[in-house]
Amino acid sequence: MNRRVQLGPVDTWYGEDGEGEPLVFLHPGGVDSRALQPNLVALTQQFRVFTPERRGHGRTPGVPGPMTFEDMVTDTIAFVETVVGGPARFVGCSDGAVVALMVALRRPDLVERLACVAGVFHRDGFYGTWSRSAALIDW
Structure with a gap:
């Protein structure tokens, strides 16, 4: 099911499918949730x-x-x-993994479980190219 929600200044599109415990699946940067489609059939059978x-x-x-x-x-x-x-489970891919990890750092009460796929594992590779606020995280 495709829906929209206003989150502050952002008119956010989202999909919602399946039954069970909630899982927030975050797409990579530069693409949208259609990139996650191959994984949805299996995930929506349980979540x-x-x-x-x-x-x-x-x-x-x-x-x-x-x-x-x-x-x-x-x-x-x-x-x-x-x-x-x-609270929900989170799966993030690439930039989605960075966002999911930062959500977990800022609001651990909202993250039941976390899976980061192809995410950044150390700041040395990106330090100075991230947004200034992301670089200020206490690693």
Whole structure:
């Protein structure tokens, strides 16, 4: 089922399919949730899967100003609080893994379990190219 929700300035598109415990599945950067499609059949057999598209990706338009990981984390937290309604499992791919990890660091009460796929594992590879707010995380 395809839906929309207003999260602050972001008119967020998301998919919701399956039944069971909630799982928030975060897509890689530069693509949208359609990139996750091959995995949804298996996941929706066990979980209620939410696939929000981050600002400036796919069917979620961008908003004025820079796009930072910090903003995407704030949007994701608002999504979980507003749509999911409580703690969830998270799976993030690439940039989605970075967002999922940052959500877990900022709001561990919202993350029941966390799987990061092809995410950054050490800041040395990206230090200085991330948004300033993401670089300030205490590693």
